Amino acid sequence: MQGKLPKRNEVEKELTWRLEDIYENEDKWEAEVNEALQISERIAKYNGKLSENAKNLLDALKLYEKADLLSSRFYGYAHMRHDEDTANSKYNGMNQRAISVNVHIGEKASFIEPEILAISDELLSSFYKEEPELKKYENRIREIRRLKYHILSKELEQLIASTGEMGRTPYNGFNMLSDADLKFPTVKDKDGNDVILSNGRFVPVQMSKDRELRKKAFEAFYGRYEEFKNTWAALYDGEVKTRIFNSKARKYNSNFEAAVDENNVDPAVCDRLIDSIHNGFDKMHRYVALRKKLLGVDELHMYDVYVSMINDFDMEVSYDEAKELSLKALAPLGDEYLRIVKEAYENRWIDVVENEGKRSGAYSSGAYGVHPYMLLNYNNTLEDVFTLVHEMGHSIHTWYSEHEQSLWNADYKIFVAEVASTTNEVLLYHYLKDNAKSKEEKAYIINHFLESFKSTMYRQTMFEEFERKTNEMAEKGQPLTAESLSDVYYNLNKEYFGENMISDPQIAYEWCRIPHFYYNFYVYQYATSFAASVSIAGKILKEGNSAVEEYKSFLKSGCTQDPVSLLKIAGVDLTTAAPIEDALKVFDEAISEMEELFK
Structure with a gap:
């Protein structure tokens, strides 16, 4: 943690991802950008003609899918190059161009959804018989028609599509300020x-x-x-106002309703989450009291949240050690799963360490038909080991989905996107705890699980409440200022952490640095996914291969069903509060286990 960050060209090659797997040279990137633009012009020629015959509909969809495939490649490459060093003007320009081309394609193809909606059920049924290849796109067509009430005329859809690049301005501004300028x-x-x-x-x-x-x-x-609080507030206000524009244009009652409907999720799922977490505040406050006791402090402050409660024990884990631990922890998922993990390590799917200008955090991304990639900022902590297996879970979910499904059917909804990643984390927790070499090491691992649970189930639900409250404020015409946003965040922080925590005044500005607030109600899905993952990991460890096969069926299913139905394949039913409540019980049991170790 001391000393200067290396420049990008000073990072060891084996610790960087091999983006040449997408394009061996950037002339090919340029060629595919131009090819996508040409395809978009061919798509536009079908404007007004999709209902004429089955072949027109099929040909238009095939062209649009091809454009999307190219986009996944040229945008994936450009944004990952950009994220290597956000101050690199060349790749910043390529990234912006990729975004612009995607907006252009969206404009040219914006007639497709309204025209598909205008086709009668009877005519569409005859089209499937006339062109059996259309069945490949049945899931996509069904999803479009599910949102029929919210799809606009061709002219308005084209107008909405043209606002896409402008609508990314708040998020782009956040990233540049946070990663490059600050x-x-x-x-x-x-x-x-x-x-x-x-x-x-x-x-x-x-x-x-x-x-x-x-x-x-x-x-x-x-x-x-x-x-920079006023700048952060202006950026976030722009994000929320962009959502208001889109949700009103599409005839939704609120930004939140629009966001969850896009994922085909009942808003009641999120409501149940918040209610269950509020009902479980006693467990969170019990955890905070335990943290205060074990740290031996008179006052527990927000800068005491991340430090291990085990003062006389620490774990430093090198990247090579982390890879070995991951293979052992994920062994219950079977040889095939491990083979893919090893391929990721051996073939440079991962950008490992932090360098000057590199995007903060971690993610899994990639390009369809190549393989997934992972961005890390590895710092040799136990948390970094969990981040590694987390992003590996995303990547292997993507690998299975893309190997089993076509491009559009592989694109699983955000609602299920965190399940595979968090299942890996839970399996790692159980492996480390069960193989701890001492009381102190076991306590250290339990401490990490408690912290992870707090950070995922409670903190992400708190983030969700912040997002919902502030969006509702804006929808009612209340201004989103630095002061109003900070007040909402500070009060939520006090409520979630309880009386044993001193909510230091600086924590009121934590909202300024959370990129997920620009992801349009993404964060609650971390919590629902964590609950689902606790259940799935438990089944895998208890039932073995049968549970693994169910789980892999879920991973291979892409977006072929609605998200809640997909989770039922893996044995989790989020139409009830049971998964959330069961996860809270596991949290409570871990607290008791820690208390028992330090009686």
Whole structure:
């Protein structure tokens, strides 16, 4: 955590992803961008002709799918190159161009959905008989027609499509300010050494045993965000207003209703989550009290949230060690699953370490027909091991889905996107706990699980409440200012953490740094997925191969059913509160297990 970050060209090659698997040279990138533009012109020639005969509909969809395939490649390549070093003007330009071309394709193809909606059920049925190849697109067509009430005329759909690039401005502005322009101060540790802060290094610093360093870093880090609070508020306000425009245009009652309907999820699923979490505040507050006790502090502050409750034990895990641990922990998923994991390690699917200008955080991305990629900012902590298996879960979900499904059928909904990643995390937790070599190591692992549970089930639900409250404020005409946003966030923080936590004033500005607030109600799905994953991992460890096969069937299913039905394949029913409540019981049991270790 000390010293300067390496420049991109100073990072060891084996620790970088091999994007040449997409394009061996960038002339091919340029060629596919131009090919996609040409295809978009061919698509436009079918405007007004889709209902004339089955062949027109089939040909238009095949062209649109081809354009989407090219887009997954040229956009995937450009955005990952951009994320390697967000200050690199060449790749920033390529990324912006890729986005512009996608918007252009969307405009040219914007007639397709309204025309598909205008086809009668009887005519569509005859089209399937006339051109059996149309069955390949049946799922896509069904999804379009499900949203019939919210699809507009061809002219208005074209207008909406043309706003796509403009609508990304708040998120793009957030990324550039957060990753490229925002510079953090240097703070001193207890020995007087300089510690350089960054988005990627903040949490590892907050995990330090040096409490004074944590305090100084916390105040300096959020102090820098506070300096730009009005800019963050303007960006977030722009994001919410973009949603309001789109949800009103599509005749939804609220931004939230529009977001969950796009995923084909009943809003009651999210309502049940929030209600269940509120009913489980006693468990969260019990955890906070345990943290205060084990840390031995008179006052528990927000800069005490990430440090291990086990003061006399620590785990530093190199990247090579993390890879070995992942293979052992994921062994219950079978040889085929492990083979794919090994391929990811051996063939440079992963960009491992932080460098100057690199995008913060972690993700799984890629291009259809190539293989998934993972971005990490690995810092040798136990948390980084969990992040590795988390992103690996995303990637292998994508691998299975893309190997079993066509491009459009492989594109699983966001609602199920966090299940595979979190299942991997739960399996890693059980492996590490069961193989702990001492009481201290076992306690350290349980501590991590408790922290992960708190961060996922409680924190993400708190994020969801913040997003819902602030969107509702804007929908009622209330201004989203730095002060109003910070007040909402601060009060939620106090409610979730309870009386044993001092909610330091700087925490009011945490909302400024959360990129997921620009993902249009993404975050609640972390919590529902975590609950589903606790259940799935438990079944795999208890039932073995039969549960693994059910789980792999889910991974291979893409978006061929609605998300809640897909989870039922893996044995999880989110039409009830049971998965959330069962997960809360596991959290409570882990707290009891920790208390027992330190009686």
